[in-house]
Amino acid sequence: MTTPFAGQRTLTRITDKQRLGPDAQVDDKALVFVPTDPALTDPFLALVEDRFSTPGFAWHPHRGLETVTTVIDGVLEHGDNLGHTGALEAGEVQWMTAGRGIIHRELAYRDERAHVLQMWLNLPARKKMTPSRYQDLTKAAMPRVTAPGVRIDVHAGTVDGVTGAADTHHPVQGIVATLDPEASYDLHVPPEHRLFAHVMDGRLLVAGRELRAGQTGWSDPATGPAPTTLHLGAVDPGEPARVMVYSGTPLREPVAVGGPFVMNTKTEITRAFTDFHSGAFGPVPRTARLAYDR
Template identity: 75%
Template sequence: MDAALQRTLNRVEARQMLGPDSQVDDKALAFAPNDPALTDPFLIMAEDWFSSPGFECHPHRGLETVTLVVDGVLEHGDNLGNAGALEPGEVQWMTAGKGIVHRELAYRNEHAHTFQLWLNLPRAKKMTASRYQDLTRGTMRQVAAPGVLLDVHAGTVDGVTGGADTHHPVQGVLAQLDPLASYDLAVPGEHRLFAHVVSGRVLVGGRELEAGQTGWSEPVPGAESTTLHLAAPDGDERSRVLVYSGTPLREPVAFGGPFVMNSRAEIQQAFQDFQRGDFGPVPRQARLAYDR
């Protein structure tokens, strides 16, 4: 591909360690919602290590959450009747839409290590129907190349389409690279892209990132397709990098705790609707008896 269409990184940021709180044993922000225009359509990505209590029942509206399990087992349930558990490498794609109440816990209060990405919904889809999608190991679509394995969560990579049905153009992969392996990832030119190194070190667009760092690449106007070059340096461990991209919405963003809308009035309405019970009952299901 023409070198002019090779993606480079416009900025790099390190995760911010926040430490333990009332819900988690430790917490970090891969990136924070300081300026949504810089990360659009992505809002925030948190990394959490938790045992008990985890994230008991809480509401969401106006966004999607994409949760990747790194270690342990994540138990989840919601007031739509969905319940289950996810193992390392599996992904939960939850569309909050018009309103959902759910919980995310460490199975048996043992241990869970997760990344959770908040993906904004366009104004026209803010009040879409709520739903869950689980991308399990048995159903995960993959792309294999020498020394490289890609879990394709969303979008189409090398003819392989991820299992997530999205409301907005998004591509997402978790790439695993052996030492000295490389891969050219095709990315739509209109997408803003981030690459977060989960473990090891990875050359992303010619710049070396280490675990905990996130590199950003801006849309390339006029380019139908671009390429992001990924390469692992020499070493003893396999590297993993989470690469997500999407078309910016370029719409106003209003945050209100677990709600993300386009105006303060809509945030106030979301709180009123939840308090009135319009999101449905808070789930009361027992803890899972899980043994997959």
């Protein structure tokens, strides 16, 4: 085993996604990671893979977090009680800030199919009650980095001088990279960030360790201020690889999770449920299904 160069990220652990299968809302569900121990994944709370046709996720509330939904296949229809509606195609991202409270839904357009990865990103305590909002990162406006055999969609942060379209409340860098067979790339990551690299397709060397589709490698913040890089390399000579890499500065704050709400204390969770049921989030919309034609 070779010793990594100074500034080169290493993986502290590797996890496998857990497939749960169908339930009342989806055709298939898998848990990439969940907030069993939030300190281990801080500032990231969960990453869940869903395939659904009908019914999908009808109107439901959120508070105190952001949901970042990447469409892998099909078309995701969404709407909220702030009046936002839309549809996202494969490769596009919905970045929703729940903040003080929002009611939204996520459906498969025409009840056909949607295959998504949804991440829950924690908000700092001082931003828990920030105004709610939607940001749609479409393919047409997606900032990209290209290198020999490598294509990178930049969702957030700045990579090789290219800045993602997401306006974030906390330092976060997020990409999806596609690497041709045997191509490689060194991704610069702020040293203070914790990162995860989730392999979506193929086989990939991540920081010198081979990961297959469905596995996630984690790298904790570096101890010094020197710049760090994460080495990515497609392993299979006949198959490309695709990987989602997100990194962010840990919040190091208490985490309380109650259903769709993420706050800092159980008292705040109780208040979130009280506010929702009293109508403080606003009325549940009665918006008709989307007539979509892009």
